[in-house]
Amino acid sequence: MPIPAEHPVLTDGVVTLRAPRPDDVQGQVERHLEDPDRGFDEDDARRWIGYGITEAWKTGERFAFVIEYQGRYAGTASLQPDADGNARVHYGLSRWARGAGVASRAVRLLLEFGFSTCGFHVVHWWARVGNWPSRRVAWATGFRMGELIPELAEEGGRRVDAWTGWIGPTDPREPRRPWFEIPVLETPRLRLRAWREDEIERIATARTNQATAHFLPFIPQPFTAADARFWLKDMAEQAAAGRRFNWCLADADTDLGLGNLTLFNIYRDAVRDAELGYWAHPEAQGRGVMTEAIERVARWYFAPETEGGLAGRKLVIRTAATNTAARRVAEKAGFQHVGTEREAFPLAGRTLDARVTYDLLASDVPQQS
Incomplete structure (x- = not known):
């Protein structure tokens, strides 16, 4: 032309x-x-x-x-x-x-x-x-x-x-997938928000520990500041691609980062299921912080879209059978053990553990009025 x-x-x-x-x-x-x-x-x-x-x-x-x-x-x-x-x-x-x-x-x-x-x-x-x-x-x-x-x-x-x-000329001129904006969610003790660049050292310290090295051997140990920066960039990329939400669990009074909660493997069509992953800073372990955060995210995830939620159907947590801390968090948050898969979870030293699956249905969570 x-x-x-x-x-x-x-x-x-x-x-x-x-x-x-x-x-x-x-x-x-x-x-x-x-x-x-x-x-x-x-x-x-x-x-x-x-x-x-x-x-x-x-x-x-x-x-x-x-x-x-x-x-x-x-x-x-x-x-x-x-x-x-x-x-x-x-x-x-x-x-x-x-x-x-x-x-x-x-x-x-x-x-x-x-x-x-x-x-x-x-x-x-x-x-x-x-x-x-x-x-x-x-x-x-x-x-x-x-x-x-x-x-x-x-x-x-x-x-x-x-x-x-x-x-191309026939492509729609609108987004092809969601761009996830991380919602700020609050509990009596916590503010769930996005991590900040000035928290690199906090992230690196939390991700450098023996349990992480054992149960998540693909994560570098020690987890350096450079690793933390790359991880933050990757989380931003994942949100922009509509693949995962990632929250810092911050103390409601001091705003100090206490841990991390990720929502991933999100299916937004007819199924509407998703998976949770989490880790805590050593200072926050044993205080019930992660359970409180999961319960809050679950209420948001299952809430109708008209109320700012995702109208989800099911949440899943998968972990190693011997990861007693992660299993205890899932159970305290109301998740049900629904299956065990033998030799399915890789550990350090090229060994395999059983993988346990927990789930939580929308009908299991009473929505707050």
């Missing part, structure tokens, strides 16, 4: 993509002053708005638009063609416009233009690992997540890893 010689105006009634105007210069300057690490100075901003966007359009190097929201410059979005009939999407917002779905609206408009008018076969996206706002937009607009590519890009004079994604 022929590409327009000049910028068309694209709008969904809330966000508009259009050609740049002289009064956009200040908005562009302010946006790049908000992110000085990009190496894009005020003169660059003026050139980009003044003639850079128009020249890139004329040469076919990039089809860029100004994003207008509430009558103001809000950022830019563009498609960069390649030699294979595909394109890469770029977008960036001013800080004042973030958090209102503006970037997602702009990308949807851009995708429609790219596929319907430009005839691109595939639109690619990539962003530096850790750029969660960019990934959130790609998720919201239906991009399929691809492989993480080590050292794909350069930033600040060093190579950085990047997330990748792609979308």
Whole structure:
């Protein structure tokens, strides 16, 4: 299809993509002053708005638009063609416009233009690992997540890893799977919340112990600060992929992390079952903290979606038969022993233990009024 010689105006009634105007210069300057690490100075901003966007359009190097929201410059979005009939999407917002779905609206408009008018076969996206706002937009607009590519890009004079994604012309422009937001849940003694980066040492200490080494031999011992950072990043990835919820069990008064509770193997269709895993900091063991946390998560998990829950059917806990501490927690939380599988749980030293399974049904948990 022929590409327009000049910028068309694209709008969904809330966000508009259009050609740049002289009064956009200040908005562009302010946006790049908000992110000085990009190496894009005020003169660059003026050139980009003044003639850079128009020249890139004329040469076919990039089809860029100004994003207008509430009558103001809000950022830019563009498609960069390649030699294979595909394109890469770029977008960036001013800080004042973030958090209102503006970037997602702009990308949807851009995708429609790219596929319907430009005839691109595939639109690619990539962003530096850790750029969660960019990934959130790609998720919201239906991009399929691809492989993480080590050292794909350069930033600040060093190579950085990047997330990748792609979308085709017939793909829906909406999320393909949930992005789990970790709900804050409270009990008389606990606040269940996400872990923070400043708790790395606390995590490392809790995960370095003899029981972990024996019952979970795949976990590095000692569990270093580097291991803890990787684990935190992985938990964030799992939540973004709609695969697991992960809570820090924090003391309600001091906010000190006492342990961890994970909800995983989540089936959200007709079955609606999930599995729990947990570990406690040595300082918290023997205080009933984990039982209290599991009971609270169970009430949330079984609650109707209209009340903020997941409307779950069954929760499962699996552990080694000889892991008496984990079994005691499951039993105190009301789970029923429903089966034992012989030689199914790997232990340290390449030995196998029996694996026991406990479950809890929605009908077992009275919901609080």
